[in-house]
Amino acid sequence: MRYKLKKQFFKPFNSNTEGIMKKYSLMLCMFLVFAFAAISCTDDDTKPNEEMPDKKTITGKLTEIPNPCTTDPCLPGVVTAIETDSLNYIITVNHLWYDREVVINNDTLRVNDSVEAYGSITKKQDLQSQTYYEIEIINLKKL
Numbered sequence: 001m002r003y004k005l006k007k008q009f010f011k012p013f014n015s016n017t018e019g020i021m022k023k024y025s026l027m028l029c030m031f032l033v034f035a036f037a038a039i040s041c042t043d044d045d046t047k048p049n050e051e052m053p054d055k056k057t058i059t060g061k062l063t064e065i066p067n068p069c070t071t072d073p074c075l076p077g078v079v080t081a082i083e084t085d086s087l088n089y090i091i092t093v094n095h096l097w098y099d100r101e102v103v104i105n106n107d108t109l110r111v112n113d114s115v116e117a118y119g120s121i122t123k124k125q126d127l128q129s130q131t132y133y134e135i136e137i138i139n140l141k142k143l
Contacts (some may be wrong), residue, residue, distance in 0.1 A: 054120065054121050055118070055119065055120050055121070055138070056118070056119075056121055057116060057117065057118045058082060058084055058089060058116070058117050058121075058135065059084070059114070059115070059116045059117075059143065060082040060083045060084040060085075060089075060114070060115065061082070061083050061111075061112050061113065061114050061115070062080065062081075062082060062083075062102065062109055062110065062111055062112065062113045062114075062115055063080075063081050063082070063083040063088065063111055063112070064078040064079065064080055064081070064111060065078060065079060065081045065083075065088050065090070066078060066079075067079045067090075067097065067099075068090075068124070068126035068130060068132045069126045069127045069128050069130070070126055070127060071127070072127060074127070074128075077099065078099065079091070079097045079098065079099050080097075080098045080099060080100070080102060082115060082117055082135065087133055088132070088133070089117070089121065089133045089134065089135040090132060090133065090134045090135070091117070091134075091135060091137055091140075092134045092135065092136045092137065093136075093137055095136060097134075098137075102140065104140060104141065104142065107142060109140075109142055113142055114142070114143040115140060115141065115142055115143060116140070116141050116143055117135055117137055117139070117140045118137075118138050118139040118140075119135040119136045119137045119138045119139070119140075120135070120136040120138070121133060121134070121135050122134050122136070
């Protein structure tokens with residue numbers, strides 16, 4: 001048994017509806033082009049208040065310092081940092097502040113232990129316009 005399909009099943013819109021659909025399709029295409037252009041021009045790796053990371057080695061002692069004010073209101077707390085002669089570098093792992101014991105090869109590093117760290121250094125500013133530095137750890141060893 002053979003069925004004949006009428007042409008109307010394949011053309012559910014009248015000519016006026018087709019014109020509207022073409023108009024909106026063109027608008028959607030234009031939107032997508034501009035959206036992709038905007039995305040390709042955006043650099044997601046840099047935030048407005050940080051410089052491009054510079055990799056270097058620093059030596060100093062492990063310490064805990066008050067965390068920078070990055071929320072409103074400022075929340076109290078401490079973060080693990082490396083204290084050098086001139087600066088404190090907050091230790092980050094996967095771009096998150098490290099606030100617990102540092103364990104390397106089953107050896108726990110404690111406050112005042114001398115360490116050498118290699119990583120990406122970034123300079124930032126908190127909400128109170130105080131400058132602080134972070135080091136994204138690539139390699140850390142006890143001296």
